[in-house]
Amino acid sequence: QSALTQPASVSGSPGQSITISCTGTSSDVGSYNLVSWYQQHPGKAPKLMIYEGSKRPSGVSNRFSGSKSGNTASLTISGLQAEDEADYYCCSYAGSSTFVFGTGTKVTVL
Amino acid sequence: QVQLQESGPGLVKPSETLSLTCTVSGDSIGDSYWSWIRHPAGKGLEWIGRVNGRGSTNYEPSLRSRATLSVDTSKNQFSLKLSSVTAADSAIYYCARGPYGANPSDYWGQGILVTVSS
Numbered sequence: 001q002s003a004l005t006q007p008a009s010v011s012g013s014p015g016q017s018i019t020i021s022c023t024g025t026s027s028d029v030g031s032y033n034l035v036s037w038y039q040q041h042p043g044k045a046p047k048l049m050i051y052e053g054s055k056r057p058s059g060v061s062n063r064f065s066g067s068k069s070g071n072t073a074s075l076t077i078s079g080l081q082a083e084d085e086a087d088y089y090c091c092s093y094a095g096s097s098t099f100v101f102g103t104g105t106k107v108t109v110l
Numbered sequence: 111q112v113q114l115q116e117s118g119p120g121l122v123k124p125s126e127t128l129s130l131t132c133t134v135s136g137d138s139i140g141d142s143y144w145s146w147i148r149h150p151a152g153k154g155l156e157w158i159g160r161v162n163g164r165g166s167t168n169y170e171p172s173l174r175s176r177a178t179l180s181v182d183t184s185k186n187q188f189s190l191k192l193s194s195v196t197a198a199d200s201a202i203y204y205c206a207r208g209p210y211g212a213n214p215s216d217y218w219g220q221g222i223l224v225t226v227s228s
Contacts, residue, residue, distance in 0.1 A: 001170075001171060001172075003154060034209075034212065036209075038155075045204060045218040045219065045220055045221055046155065047218075048214055048215070048216050051212075051213070051214040051216075052212055052214075057216065089154060089155050091155075091157070091214070091215075093209070096168075097160075097168035098168060098169075098170060098171065099145075099157045099170075099209055100157065101147075101155040101156060101157060102154065104154040104155070
């Protein structure tokens with residue numbers, strides 16, 4: 001199965017909002033509400049930020065929100081902060097008990 | 111607090127088998143699914159597969175012929191074997207809890223760098 005498509009990079013100034021897209025197909029993102037988002041700082045393990053498309057784990061800032069429309073899921077970071085600069089990956093259930101990650105997006109805070 | 115720790119050789123020769131173990135603390139390995147995910151340098155994350163406490167497995171289709179996941183409930187560990195490795199299998203390998211049902215991979219190990227080279 002093919003990786004979900006994300007923009008290679010997204011940037012924004014502190015305080016702004018940015019949105020990262022994650023485009024799949026009707027066999028993965030479009031068919032299930034099981035998209036999760038991970039934040040990864042250099043040299044660190046990924047950290048869960050969003051699950052089931054829009055739910056936040058305990059301890060994750062409410063500046064992070066998720067949504068989905070058709071075959072595309074999105075992660076929005078509002079009130080962008082320097083600490084948000086990292087790589088972000090989406091992940092979706094792809095049917096037949098398999099999962100697929102996105103290509104990854106580097107977020108730069110200008 | 112759930113903690114996972116990967117262990118195994120950091121260097122594997124081409125055509126040989128990569129073997130990694132993940133030791134879990136703070137949770138019983140019998141209660142969930144446990145995954146291996148890898149991150150090649152300069153590329154994105156790749157899900158390899160998952161195993162549950164009863165040894166039931168699921169694999170990424172492109173790796174199914176070379177990957178074997180297993181579980182040792184007596185040691186609260188699960189393992190990955192990847193056969194016939196090439197340089198393309200060089201990556202940081204992570205173990206993680208989940209996904210399981212609607213629950214995503216929420217706890218991850220720190221990762222272990224594996225290089226395939228002669």
